[in-house]
Amino acid sequence: MDVLEAKQSLSARYLPLGFRSKVVARVQTMSVDEAVAGARLNVHAVGIGHKFVNGQATTDDMVVRVHVVQKIAPSLLSPRDRIPETIDGIPTDIIESAPAFALARRPKTAAGQAASASAAPTCSDSRKGKQRPLVAGISVAHRDITAGTLGYFCRSRRQGDSAQQVYILSNNHVLANVNKGYPGDDIYQPGPADGGDSQAYVADLVRFTPIDLSGAPNRVDGAIAKFAPDIQWRPEICTIGSINGTAVTAVGMSVCKHGRTTGYTEGIVTDIAYDALIGMDHSDASIVGLFQNQIRIESVSGAPAFGLGGDSGSLVVELGQKRGVGLYFAGPPSGNYGVANQISDVLSELEIELVDGADVAAIA
Structure with a gap:
């Protein structure tokens, strides 16, 4: 054995x-x-x-x-x-x-305040506000939830889909409301918790990986959405920049992410092939998904949290190499550790590939 x-x-x-x-x-x-x-x-x-x-x-x-x-x-x-x-x-x-929960809450809360427009705020300063062109690492959500994070941009590999169409990548529980969404549902940037409404419509839900809540294993909490007409975007993550392909995680790997709530943070991979029971609803402990082959990440020494509620959907990136390694989706209330899907599983189950750094010049 x-x-x-x-x-x-x-x-x-x-x-x-x-x-x-x-x-x-x-x-x-x-x-x-x-x-x-x-x-x-x-x-x-x-x-x-x-x-x-x-x-x-x-x-x-x-x-x-x-x-x-x-x-x-x-x-x-x-x-x-x-x-x-x-x-x-x-x-x-x-x-x-402590056990982990999906890091976006389904019940709506009062709208937050958009970032101030004074003093030329950075992308990270404005991560909870409206940003055009769109970049990754900022607030986004299905119209019926609060807010999560726009993870990155991708193209479909599914037969019959246009190879040129670009999509938003995030979690099922961010873009599809834990299996409750339907193709064509409105996606807002920023999310409703950050003041987003019908005027913040940026994309339509296309597909998601269903989350089984019966105790059968899951590997991915993922979804993609198609841009609305005339929405501009840049293939980069706030603070991090554009992504150069993907990599397989290893214990001890240094990683980073930029999320809607905590912004830019760094962490260390502590566990691979991580199987975990994840609460999918903070208010109902019976709504639980078993996730297998995940990545567990601890915040670096001295940092209070790697991620918190609202950071779900963030792309986890290998520090220094800027290669995508995971899709962040869960953690305990303290945020001292987090859980991410393996990026290889995300790409396979959603039938997508990440937009890479070569697209930066093409779009600019």
Whole structure:
């Protein structure tokens, strides 16, 4: 058994229990009896990465990382409830962390204020306001949600689609309202939470990858939308610039993103092949998706958050190389870590390819 097989074994053992018990709603408790009683229902994610002690990796070898709502001393647990220290010789590591939720909320809230037009604001300064031409990394949303982030621009590879048509890329829960959207629905920039209304219409929803909420596995929370007539755009992300292709993530990779809420942030990939139960609605813990083969990213030391609500849809980019590696979609309320779809899965399931840096000169 290799480390991937060991991870899959533990995922299959613990995540169905977490799904049925609504683990995404669990919080830490001061009661030892309560903690012990719920020990087997404590796991919300399983990934592959390094083992850490006091913030330092103890080895270059990969281990299975089991993410729990609350760590409990093994001495308090029955053998049946203990997470094994090894599985067929593959070490495990237990990480205490809050479960993740999709980072855009479906119920509408009061409209926010657009960025001030004084003092020549930068793209990032105006990320919650109207921007024309469109760039990535700014507020966007389906007409019936609050706000998420315009991730990047893409072209379709689906047979019969025009190879020249350019689309907006973001999450299903940003552009399609967690499966509730229909092709042709209006997309606003900025999103409704940032003052967007029918006058902010910029695109029509084209297609999305449906999110299964039955406990069956998902890989992608993605959607694309077609520009409305006469909408101008530039193939770049606020602060980051244009993208030069894609790359496969690795544990320890330095990445960055620019999102509607937190702007430009940097992080480190801690887990690959990350399987997680993700809450899709902050107000209803029964609406949960199981996502497999994800990327887990922690904020860099000293930074409060890699992403927060409204940053969903941001393209995660390899730092320095400017290659797309993931599509950001979820994290805990603190934002101290985030979860992204593998970009290869996004491109495959949506049948698209990212617009690359060569298009900059063509459009300019």
